[in-house]
Amino acid sequence: MSEELQQKLRNQLWTVANTLRGNMSAGDFMYYTLGFIFYKYLSEKIEKTADEVLQDDGMTFKEAWASNDEELKEALKEECIQNLGYFVEPEFLYSTIISMIDKKENILPALGRSLKKIEDSTLGQDSEDDFGGLFSDIDLTSQKIGKTAEEKNRLVSDVLLNLNEIDFGLSEAAEIDILGDAYEYMIGQFAAGAGKKAGEFYTPQEVSQILAEIVITGKTRLKSVYDPTCGSGSLLLRAAREGNADTIYGQEKNPTTFNLCRMNMLLHGIKYNNFEIHNDDTLERDELGDKQFDAVVANPPFSAEWSAAEKFNNDDRFSKAGKLAPKSKADYAFILHMIYHLNDGGTMACVAPHGVLFRGAAEGAIRQFLIEKKNYIDAIIGLPANIFYGTSIPTCILVMKKCRQPDDNILFIDASKEFEKVKTQNKLRPEHIRKIVDTYRNRTEIEKYSHLASLQEIKDNDYNLNIPRYVDTFEEEEEIDIKAVMAEIKELEAKRAELDAQIEVYLKELGIVE
Numbered sequence: 457m458s459e460e461l462q463q464k465l466r467n468q469l470w471t472v473a474n475t476l477r478g479n480m481s482a483g484d485f486m487y488y489t490l491g492f493i494f495y496k497y498l499s500e501k502i503e504k505t506a507d508e509v510l511q512d513d514g515m516t517f518k519e520a521w522a523s524n525d526e527e528l529k530e531a532l533k534e535e536c537i538q539n540l541g542y543f544v545e546p547e548f549l550y551s552t553i554i555s556m557i558d559k560k561e562n563i564l565p566a567l568g569r570s571l572k573k574i575e576d577s578t579l580g581q582d583s584e585d586d587f588g589g590l591f592s593d594i595d596l597t598s599q600k601i602g603k604t605a606e607e608k609n610r611l612v613s614d615v616l617l618n619l620n621e622i623d624f625g626l627s628e629a630a631e632i633d634i635l636g637d638a639y640e641y642m643i644g645q646f647a648a649g650a651g652k653k654a655g656e657f658y659t660p661q662e663v664s665q666i667l668a669e670i671v672i673t674g675k676t677r678l679k680s681v682y683d684p685t686c687g688s689g690s691l692l693l694r695a696a697r698e699g700n701a702d703t704i705y706g707q708e709k710n711p712t713t714f715n716l717c718r719m720n721m722l723l724h725g726i727k728y729n730n731f732e733i734h735n736d737d738t739l740e741r742d743e744l745g746d747k748q749f750d751a752v753v754a755n756p757p758f759s760a761e762w763s764a765a766e767k768f769n770n771d772d773r774f775s776k777a778g779k780l781a782p783k784s785k786a787d788y789a790f791i792l793h794m795i796y797h798l799n800d801g802g803t804m805a806c807v808a809p810h811g812v813l814f815r816g817a818a819e820g821a822i823r824q825f826l827i828e829k830k831n832y833i834d835a836i837i838g839l840p841a842n843i844f845y846g847t848s849i850p851t852c853i854l855v856m857k858k859c860r861q862p863d864d865n866i867l868f869i870d871a872s873k874e875f876e877k878v879k880t881q882n883k884l885r886p887e888h889i890r891k892i893v894d895t896y897r898n899r900t901e902i903e904k905y906s907h908l909a910s911l912q913e914i915k916d917n918d919y920n921l922n923i924p925r926y927v928d929t930f931e932e933e934e935e936i937d938i939k940a941v942m943a944e945i946k947e948l949e950a951k952r953a954e955l956d957a958q959i960e961v962y963l964k965e966l967g968i969v970e
Contacts, residue, residue: 465622466641472618475611480600487712488601491571491594492619494719498574499550502536502543509535518546541583541728548573554620557613564596564609583728586718593712659691659755660843662884663807663853667691668698669893670835670855671751671803680705682749682797684738684790685756689717693724695753704731705749707738739763739789742773748799754790754806758847762786772796777825779818787812788822795832795856803834804856809849810838813921824919827866827911832856835867835896838923840875842882852923855896865908867899870927904929 472489480488506517509532513520520528536543546552548570556563571591578587602608659667668691672678678699683692686706696704704726708714714735721731734743739762764783768774773796774781774789781788787808798804812819813836826832835855842848850872871892875882895906907926917925 468618468621469641472615475614475618484600487593487716489615489619490716490719491591492616493622494723495571495574495591496550496616496619496622497723498542499544502540503546503549503551505536505540506532521546537577537581537583541578541581541722542574542587543577544570544574550616550620553616557617562605562609563613563616564605567612568596586722586728586731586733589711590715590718593715658687658845659807660845660884661690661694662889663755663839663843664691664694664753665698666837666853666884666889666892667753667755667805667807668695669889670805670853670896671695671753672699673803673897675699675750677701678750679703680749681751681753682706682744682747683752683754684744684793684797685709685754686717686733687713687755689720689733691753691755692717693720693726695751696726697724699751701751702730704733705744705747706732707734707736707743709735709737711735739786739793742793744797746772748797748802750799750802752794752798752802752804752806754794756787756790756806756808758809758849758851759785759787759811762789764789777822779821779825781822782818785811785815785819788819791826791854791856792822795826795858798856798858800858802858804854806854807839807851808854810852810922812854813852813923820919823921826856827914827919830858831860831862831864831911832858833866833921834860834864835869836921836923837869837892837896838872838927840872840882840884842880843875843884845881863911865899865910866914866921867896867906867908868921868923868926869895869906870923870929871905872923873929 469489473485503517506520510517510520513528515523517532520532523529533543548566550570553563553567553570556566571594575587575590578584596608596612601611671681672695678696678701680703681692681695681699681701682705683689683695684707686692686708687710689706692704692706695701704721706717708717714733717733721733722728736743761784762781764780764786768780768789773793777788777792781792791806791808791812794804794806812823833854834857835853837853837855839851839853841850844851869892871884871888874884874888874891876885876888877883891905894900895902899908900906901908905927909926913926914921
């Protein structure tokens with residue numbers, strides 16, 4: 457996306473934010489706005505595609521649909537569903553709703569029908585699972601958008617008019633990243649209002665880039681990539697793009713965020729038959745069965761609760777470790793789940809709180825199992841604090857592989873001190889990202905930054921992976937010469953005594969003191 461288009465988008469979103477301010481929370485604002493952006497995108501995409509299909513017939517989509525050629529219309533509809541996964545008639549396009557606004561009409565009934573038409577067009581099609589319920593979070597009857605029908609109509613009309621200025625650049629070959637940029641911008645602007653909830657399903661782009669570059673190390677192309685807590689899909693998309701992945705898989709518990717993820721996939725040009733996103737609790741009901749993937753990336757909710765039910769002792773994902781992750785901290789449940797879905801030649805990289813590196817009891821037993829029995833842990837990377845929205849705690853990246861050699865070491869990187877502070881957030885700049893990735897790929901030891909620890913060294917530390925045990929970042933203070941300091945103090949005291957005497961003489965001359 458060009459800088460000019462990006463800035464124009466942000467300006468429009470800020471205008472929309474001011475329109476909605478006072479009516480709804482930051483989170484609600486995101487859901488409504490992104491839903492309307494997506495509706496506009498689908499409308500423009502279908503019109504452009506249909507116009508191209510009809511080019512040889514010398515007519516536009518709207519002209520063809522106004523004709524009596526039912527055979528042509530049916531063929532056009534089938535081709536669009538085959539290529540795009542959905543279809544919507546001209547009377548339900550975004551541009552048609554804008555025309556109604558210009559005529560001062562009540563658009564809400566027509567808008568509701570238009571959103572439903574898009575979803576209904578996929579019923580019975582291969583794309584049904586990818587489009588069903590996409591707009592379920594847009595409630596046009598909600599009190600959040602107005603108390604009266606007139607207020608609701610006026611507010612929604614204002615939002616659609618403001619969004620109408622966005623150019624999706626569909627005529628260009630450039631990558632479409634409108635929703636991704638809009639999402640990141642809105643998280644950045646409204647994370648404080650959205651609270652911790654926002655940080656649970658959004659991974660900053662710089663962290664996504666690190667994870668993506670790590671899992672593609674040594675590979676030219678990924679057949680598949682998977683994120684078990686995919687949120688809005690930004691991390692998943694980044695990994696898929698970096699690895700030219702053929703197929704994308706994900707699961708997300710939150711229905712609203714699940715909808716955002718599917719929108720994100722389609723808006724990034726991922727065909728409906730090249731991604732598979734499920735809506736359910738990943739740990740409690742794994743929708744992927746025994747599928748395994750070339751790459752697994754994730755930013756699971758930190759130290760979340762899970763059932764830790766007795767049945768999971770017989771679940772292939774967790775049973776081999778001999779212990780279940782504690783009910784109050786599901787971090788290792790997610791980690792074991794991800795390893796289960798990683799194929800033998802693949803790489804897994806996930807974000808986790810530092811507690812997974814040193815906590816004992818069941819977590820300590822699982823950690824020892826992963827190191828001593830399986831030798832899966834490839835690297836531990838410490839990140840700066842305060843780089844995630846909604847939480848200031850420092851985090852780390854765990855990198856795992858299944859096909860490590862018995863004498864392979866574990867790389868520790870302490871990147872926690874290399875960042876730039878921007879307002880209230882800490883940011884990783886390109887040079888910080890490059891250093892992390894290059895250090896990982898080259899497995900380089902850098903003083904006070906990285907260390908290669910043998911498995912024996914890990915064992916000697918009782919399988920505690922706390923980074924300071926392996927990377928000494930202590931900065932020695934300059935040695936202080938006490939005698940020199942005392943001499944300087946005495947010299948200053950002598951000068952002060954001399955100055956006091958001079959002042960006393962001066963005051964006597966003035967007759968101020970006896």
